[in-house]
Amino acid sequence: MSVVAVDILAESPLWGEAEDWRADVEAAVAMAAAMVDAEIAEDAELSLLLADDAAIRVLNRDHRGFDKPTNVLSFPQDDPDADAYGPLLGDIAVAHETVAREATEEGIAFRDHFLHMIVHGFLHLVGYDHLDDEEAGEMEGLETAILARLGIADPYADAPMGGAGR
Numbered sequence: 001m002s003v004v005a006v007d008i009l010a011e012s013p014l015w016g017e018a019e020d021w022r023a024d025v026e027a028a029v030a031m032a033a034a035m036v037d038a039e040i041a042e043d044a045e046l047s048l049l050l051a052d053d054a055a056i057r058v059l060n061r062d063h064r065g066f067d068k069p070t071n072v073l074s075f076p077q078d079d080p081d082a083d084a085y086g087p088l089l090g091d092i093a094v095a096h097e098t099v100a101r102e103a104t105e106e107g108i109a110f111r112d113h114f115l116h117m118i119v120h121g122f123l124h125l126v127g128y129d130h131l132d133d134e135e136a137g138e139m140e141g142l143e144t145a146i147l148a149r150l151g152i153a154d155p156y157a158d159a160p161m162g163g164a165g166r
Helices: 019-035 053-064 096-106 110-125 133-149
Strands: 005-010 045-051 072-076 088-095
Touching: 005 019, 019 045, 019 110, 019 133, 045 053, 045 110, 053 072, 053 088, 053 096, 072 110, 088 096, 088 110, 096 110, 110 133
Parallel strands: 005 045, 045 088
Antiparallel strands: 072 088
């Protein structure tokens, strides 16, 4: 199994210190890396930006054409000719206020929803997507399995938000 290094930047003070999240983030990324059907380079790494809604709104507008905040954004650095993903997997950015609002609306712990966003973002970095129902079903099933191994309930069971990034 490949160990993925995670560089965390807490850009917004809403998150507290980046190190406060390290153990949970590294556990979620390690579990996701172990359970994906993707070859990941031995020296793989990713960057995680812990941001606020304003920063995510700018990223979403500039890179996806949506002038609004969202819960999580992923920026894969994949090379279609490579045998494995990495060593640079890409970047994940998470918006504190949106994740907090969604967690409250869904009646789940902030930490659980945040780690769901980490898993969701990681899967995008290694080639998973939810552009159609078949892809969405595969990705949601994998997210659910990864989160279960982390002790987090199925985020898609009766989810009023329709899931991450959808």
